[in-house]
Amino acid sequence: MTDSPLRRSIGWYRIPILIVAVLTCLLFYLPFLVVVATSWTGTSYIIFPPEGFSLQSYIGVLGDVEWMDAFKISLRVAGIGTVIAVLLGTLGALALTRLRSRAARRWIRTLFIVPMAIPPVAYAVGLYSVSLRATALQDNLGLLILGEALLAVPYVFVMVSSGLSQADPALRPVASTLGAGWPMIVWRVDLPMIAGHMLAGAVFAFAVIFDEVVLSVFLTPVGVKTLPLQMLTASQEELSPQLTAASTLVSMAAVLLLGGYSLFSSRRAARARRLSRKAATV
Template sequence: MGAIGLTRGRSRAAQRWIRTLFIVPIALPPIAYAVGLYGAGSELSFLRGSVLTLVLGHALLALPYVFVIVSGGVARIDPALRPAAWTLGARWPLVLWKIELPALLPYILSGALFAFVVVFDEVVLAVFLLPPGVQTLPLKMLNAASEAFSPELTAASTLVSVLAIVVLAVVPLVIGRASRRSGARRGRARTAAVRPEGVIE
């Protein structure tokens, strides 16, 4: 939604600042999120002893990557579609639901897959934010590796690596397919716009 909202802003300076705020978290180490959320969880009763702090940390960690991918999709949407929909009487919720979100769906899915890969093997946040007795798979693998090497650990590591490779291979394919479809639609729209009246194919 932030990527879509940037395209509706009229101030270029405001767009640059907002885009920077979305991307800056990439430069912060995960330990910064972990310490900050740990302090917030200890102060707020509804976060104390809850997995919600880890979910918030993963969301903050993955947000810049999703924003960059979806922003690329927003830039590929034909800018004439929104004014055309407004001319036909569609309000902005209908334009968002019927035009923009379907066009951005491949990019949203790609961003979600990439975010999953980024946060899946995150151990620092899990060490700081998970309540006692709860472990994620990467944290359990780390603890198992520090104790003794086992075939189960090797199998789990292989599965995680294969999953990451598959996801990173699927994301470019999904984006490329969406780009080809968008280009084909633009070509058909331009052909229909310049076709002389009375000509029937």
């Protein structure tokens, strides 16, 4: 059997590269497996290897009002923040395609991506200073939601921009020639082309916002905790199996979310390939 071009190009180096890749995967997944294992322990404290097998820590988390309230708050913040991030990121990407100056597009693209490189602590301190001056924002989640959404905007912007770059540039001029105004072009031409990329951006934005803890430390009102903040507090007060159980539940939810999107995306791509083959045979 003929070797693949990749195997021929790498040569004998593929063996150490494979070993390094496997070790890297182990370093990434082993801590997670330890967390999962300690959540099953029958003791009231974290120990590895676990002693016995019990789901009492999961029952404790799901039946604890404090944990569930934190989960609901995180779900609300992530949901609203994702909607805002998708709206702003998509509008920014669409607006960028209508700029004729390459220099302006380059600078604006940089401004949209820069928040990914800003230290979250510096960003959180700045927003906290704003909340001290705006007393109306101190007793609700508005500033936290807005701050989390702005952190997630670059992810949506990059995803949607990628989709727009793959679109046929002749579609917009053709639609304009046929008499469509820019709102109709956006609604009937742009949005259908980038719907999948908007969904991908929404998935990443939701994951980023739901897991973010730094802004929660500074911007949550007194007596209110998001789930990451509740986990941080639990790790500082008492290392109980409830902490590892909550971590496992959040990790599994993230896996299901990303796995569901991956399955949806693969089916959507397969359907697009079938339609293109069918159109080619007509």
